Amino acid sequence: MNSYLFRNVSVLGAAPTDLLIRDGVVAEAGAGLSAPDALVVEADGLVALPGLVDLHTHLREPGREDAETVETGSRSAALGGYTAVCAMANTSPVADTAGVVEQVWRLGREAGLVDVQPIGAVTVGLAGERLAELGAMADSAARVRIFSDDGHCVADPRLMRRALEYVKAFDGIIAQHAEEPRLTEGAQMHEGEVSTRLGLTGWPAVAEEAIIARDVLLAEHVGSRLHVCHVSTAGSVEVLRQAKARGVRVTAEVTPHHLLLTDVRAETYDPVFKVNPPLRTATDIAALRAALVDGVIDIVATDHAPHTVEDKECEWVYARPGMLGLETALSIALDVLGPEWDLIAERMSRAPARIAGLTEHGHDPAPGAPANLVLVDPAVRRVIEPAEMASRSRNTPYARMTLPGRIVATFLRGEATVLDGKAVK
């Protein structure tokens, strides 16, 4: 096992110091450390953060290895500064059995670039009809604690209630894709001025808000934990604000793209901007940003959703919804929040690690902490080139945009997964 000595690193923006990484932990911190056996990383100008944790990643394996694999998605994650990702269940076959979640978990260990924590499906085949074997997935080697039918909403309120009740026994969470399906039939983009002008069927904000309102009431009624995926509207923020004020056990995420891009992008008819929930308005963005700062929204999660060229470079109405996110998330956060390192560490590492129960992750780099961390150069501005991404897919909405921040190095349990901005394996 290698040891590393970071010279003159700024831990979360503090005055520069040295950090010694040894045996998988941060062994020492302080000025002028020496360790003759350690590999030296000259870290002037670099900021050390706890390794990022993504609560919402689509790795596509098993079933759509042409779009992403556990390995390529893990590499994408490491390059984005992540040390752990939660893999969504909408694979083929669906991750609705102990067998499939164990397979994904094992593939993650084999790739060895980030910790891959499988999410289990709530219902068999994501069909929304009967509960999947939640207990068996929880007891499996993958130790599943988060369950989600993401891509689909658990629309049946009785099923949602039973799922919330069921996972309470092992402090599990239901992560809901909040979309009332009857209100979004045929929907192509946010329902508003732009959809009217373009003549595309709208996805109204109320389709999200109505499900969140229902679910916080259900979670309150049964005393269970609810997590709301990809919150996208100002109205959702208000529902969550009220629920949290009443003490409902609800957490919520926002994606980088919903913090930055609006429905006006649909004017290009470029399906790279087609996503679920859809890009909303500037008013929504302002509310989401404020909620992320004040804590009504707990975390940033990427909803990294790779799709092949065939599924994406076609007419808007035929294109699959979804965008890449892992390799650009920290840059978007920096762009949106500025160098607010403590806030970024909280929303992108500590809080998601807490919610997911990933106890090895989300620790600030300090003596005794597991060495899951990332070194960022905030001074660099980089041009996003889809062809340079490690993801097997190319559907980034940020192509050719200039964004702040470069991930210089990522460490998983004290071993580099990224060095000099390049994946180690």
Ligand SMILES: NC(=O)N[C@@H](CC(=O)O)C(=O)O
């Ligand atoms: N976000 C998306 O537009 N697509 C996701 C599913 C989802 O997150 O709902 C996908 O799996 O492609």
Ligand SMILES: [Zn+2]
């Ligand atoms: Zn979703």
Ligand SMILES: [Zn+2]
């Ligand atoms: Zn998703």
